[in-house]
Amino acid sequence: VPLDRRRDPIVALVKSCGFMAVEELAKRFNVSVQTIRTDLRDLHEQGRVFRRHGLAGPAPDPDNSAYEKRVVWNRSGKRALAAKIADIIPEGCTIAIGTGTTAELAAQSLASHRNLTVLTNNIHVVLTLQNAPNVTLRLAGGTIRTRDLDIIGADSADFFGGYRADFGIVSVGGMSETGDLMDFNMDEVRARRALAACCDHAILLVDEKKVGRKALCRDGHACDFKTVILNTAPSAPLQQQLAQGRSRVIVTI
Numbered sequence: 001v002p003l004d005r006r007r008d009p010i011v012a013l014v015k016s017c018g019f020m021a022v023e024e025l026a027k028r029f030n031v032s033v034q035t036i037r038t039d040l041r042d043l044h045e046q047g048r049v050f051r052r053h054g055l056a057g058p059a060p061d062p063d064n065s066a067y068e069k070r071v072v073w074n075r076s077g078k079r080a081l082a083a084k085i086a087d088i089i090p091e092g093c094t095i096a097i098g099t100g101t102t103a104e105l106a107a108q109s110l111a112s113h114r115n116l117t118v119l120t121n122n123i124h125v126v127l128t129l130q131n132a133p134n135v136t137l138r139l140a141g142g143t144i145r146t147r148d149l150d151i152i153g154a155d156s157a158d159f160f161g162g163y164r165a166d167f168g169i170v171s172v173g174g175m176s177e178t179g180d181l182m183d184f185n186m187d188e189v190r191a192r193r194a195l196a197a198c199c200d201h202a203i204l205l206v207d208e209k210k211v212g213r214k215a216l217c218r219d220g221h222a223c224d225f226k227t228v229i230l231n232t233a234p235s236a237p238l239q240q241q242l243a244q245g246r247s248r249v250i251v252t253i
Contacts, residue, residue, distance in 0.1 A: 006031070007039055010056070011048050019057035052212040077207040077231045078102045080252040082109040084229050085169060088203065091115055093166040096195050097125050099150040099188070102171035102205045104128055119163050119198075121156040121191055123149035138163075153187035157194035168199030170225075174213035175206050179222035179238045182215035189219045201226045208232035223247050 006029055013028070014020055026036045040056045043049040050057045082105035089095060089110060094117040097103050107125040110116060111132045118129060121140035129135050142155025151159075170192050174182040181204075183189050196202040204225040211232060222228050222238065223245030231252040234242065242249050 003039070007043060007048075010036075010039060011043060014049055014056050015058045019052070019055045022054050022056065025056060050212075050214065075105075077209065077252075078105050078205075080231050081205045081207055081229050082106040084250055084252060085109050085203070085205075086113070088227065089113065089116075089167055093117075094119065094163070096120065096160060096163070096165040096168040096199050097122060098168075098170040098192060098195050099148060099152065100171045102207065103169055106169050106205065119160065119165055121151040121159060121195075152185075152191040154190065156191040160191075160194040160198040163198055165199040166201060168195050168202045169205065170195055170202070171205045172210060173215035174210050175222060177212060177235045177238065179234075179241055180218050181220040181222065181224075182213075182218050184215045184217065186217050186219075189217050193220065196220075196224065203227045203229065205229050 010025060010029070013025075022033055022036050022040065026033045029036065040049060040051050044051045047059050050059050078101065081102060085106045086109040091113045092115040095110070096119040097107050098120070099122045103122055104124040107118070107128045111129060113132070114134045116132070116134075117136045117138070118125065119138045120126065123139070123144070126137050126139055129137060140151040140156045140159035142151045142153075142159075144151055172181045172192065173184050173188065176182070183192065202225045204222055204227070206222070206228065208231055221241070223241050225247055227248045227250065228242060229250045229252065233251055233253065234249065239249070
């Protein structure tokens with residue numbers, strides 16, 4: 001089969017189905033595993049697919065997916081992360097919550113907590129907690145990113161910079177196998193950085209679909225956080241770095 005007649009369908013298939021094993025692709029296209037690996041290596045270098053540990057998946061977008069799509073993306077995994085938040089966060093504290101669908105689910109897990117003060121740049125968090133008992137909500141001002149209903153960049157950095165929180169919860173666009181954190185633009189990075197800096201106990205939530213996922217802007221590392229909650233075991237190098245940084249690691253599997 002000519003290369004283009006095989007490689008174009010490979011790109012289309014992983015874009016439609018998500019991550020697939022190299023062996024499965026070899027069977028689908030009736031070629032050897034080595035041939036598929038060569039195809040994937042070239043397609044990865046061209047930015048058309050993404051390779052990770054014997055798997056091939058869709059190439060990262062230059063910007064994040066629409067919020068509505070991300071809400072249903074690995075929802076069970078995100079719920080497992082969020083459930084751990086309820087065990088960590090006590091009642092009667094001040095907590096900063098960042099942007100994204102994982103953060104929204106984390107807020108949902110705190111809906112029965114009493115006497116919380118919640119600082120956020122995420123309108124979804126406000127809507128989630130608006131009827132929670134004895135919760136005080138403080139929302140960042142500034143320009144709203146209407147696609148995601150949040151406030152990022154300098155507006156959110158100034159907002160979080162004016163407070164001191166007991167706990168902070170953030171998620172990221174992607175994380176490398178070695179713990180480097182990535183987001184899709186520097187405004188998201190500034191908001192995350194400011195939130196983590198304003199709290200005594202910063203918590204990072206990373207579901208397994210984010211591990212190995214690339215995004216444009218790299219800033220920070222998982223070991224910058226006091227607690228890291230994952231639903232897949234970290235790689236050995238990352239586990240070592242987290243231990244050296246005295247970060248608490250919670251794996252939900």
